[in-house]
Amino acid sequence: MSVLSTPRQVARRAARRDVRAQLTQGRRDVAGAVFRAVLLLALATSVLILVVLLVDVISGGRTVLTERLGDFLTGSMRSQPSESGILQGLRGTFFIGVFTVVIAFPIGIAAALYLEEYANRNGRLARFVDVNIRNLAGVPSVVYGILGFTIFVKALGGITGPDAGGRSVVSAGLTLAILVLPIVIITSAESLRAVPQGLREAGYGVGATRWEVVRDHVLPYAAPGILTGTVLALARALGEAAPLILVGATTGYLTSGDSFALDSLRERFTAMPILITTWAGRPGEEWEAVTAAAIVVLLAVVLLANAVAILLRNRFEKKRA
Numbered sequence: 001m002s003v004l005s006t007p008r009q010v011a012r013r014a015a016r017r018d019v020r021a022q023l024t025q026g027r028r029d030v031a032g033a034v035f036r037a038v039l040l041l042a043l044a045t046s047v048l049i050l051v052v053l054l055v056d057v058i059s060g061g062r063t064v065l066t067e068r069l070g071d072f073l074t075g076s077m078r079s080q081p082s083e084s085g086i087l088q089g090l091r092g093t094f095f096i097g098v099f100t101v102v103i104a105f106p107i108g109i110a111a112a113l114y115l116e117e118y119a120n121r122n123g124r125l126a127r128f129v130d131v132n133i134r135n136l137a138g139v140p141s142v143v144y145g146i147l148g149f150t151i152f153v154k155a156l157g158g159i160t161g162p163d164a165g166g167r168s169v170v171s172a173g174l175t176l177a178i179l180v181l182p183i184v185i186i187t188s189a190e191s192l193r194a195v196p197q198g199l200r201e202a203g204y205g206v207g208a209t210r211w212e213v214v215r216d217h218v219l220p221y222a223a224p225g226i227l228t229g230t231v232l233a234l235a236r237a238l239g240e241a242a243p244l245i246l247v248g249a250t251t252g253y254l255t256s257g258d259s260f261a262l263d264s265l266r267e268r269f270t271a272m273p274i275l276i277t278t279w280a281g282r283p284g285e286e287w288e289a290v291t292a293a294a295i296v297v298l299l300a301v302v303l304l305a306n307a308v309a310i311l312l313r314n315r316f317e318k319k320r321a
Contacts (some may be wrong), residue, residue: 152247179243
């Protein structure tokens with residue numbers, strides 16, 4: 001026993017030992033130890049597989065990243081692997097991420113707020129909407145690609161990209177925003193549901209309105225969980241390839257699409273998942289090297305977005321504490 005232990009900590013440990021002894025009746029918990037070992041084995045296996053994949057990818061793209069990193073990041077799509085770059089793919093992925101953040105996150109969080117704080121949870125409408133949202137979260141991404149092709153490319157092509165036949169960054173961003181919208185709603189609703197009811201009742205007890213309780217108490221408390229869910233949704237949006245292919249992402253040579261100006265949003269585009277998918281199907285060690293380098297860059301982009309969300313989450317957790 002540590003000399004720094006307080007009497008309360010000593011009593012707590014003694015009570016824990018007594019309860020454990022009463023539950024196990026002096027016997028060793030063999031099943032619990034085996035279950036814990038299985039969990040640790042599963043965790044170690046997952047980490048090992050992840051490390052092996054990372055080492056393989058980084059070693060495969062090491063020559064490209066060390067010898068011509070600047071040209072690789074600023075270059076455009078070419079027919080030769082030694083001249084190919086990913087600037088056009090980074091541009092498309094950046095704008096897709098912006099569309100996801102600007103459209104899916106506010107709408108998803110607002111929908112979750114309504115379902116959890118304003119609507120009658122036991123009502124038929126709320127249950128019907130909740131069931132459909134959870135079903136939509138499990139729909140394959142290719143189905144959303146067909147939806148985006150039908151609505152944003154064909155029906156609204158004159159608005160989303162008149163010069164590109166609707167096959168533009170706007171169409172791709174809207175499609176992926178709709179794809180991750182159910183995930184944002186579900187994760188946000190679960191975070192709001194985890195807020196203690198006593199926190200709401202304390203706000204109402206001092207005369208606050210429902211909006212004031214939601215704004216000043218519920219949202220700050222649920223912000224860490226909401227940010228965690230939205231980051232997962234953003235990571236999925238940045239890594240999807242099937243919907244982009246259906247919406248019309250360019251897989252070959254692209255003459256334009258390297259400008260980050262807003263007026264280029266309605267032009268033809270490509271994205272990092274498309275580049276990786278296209279280059280992975282080409283033969284030769286040089287194409288394998290540029291593919292691995294593109295994967296590393298995409299991982300870095302996703303990790304950067306995760307880092308920003310983690311910083312924001314930690315800030316909200318400190319405020320909540």
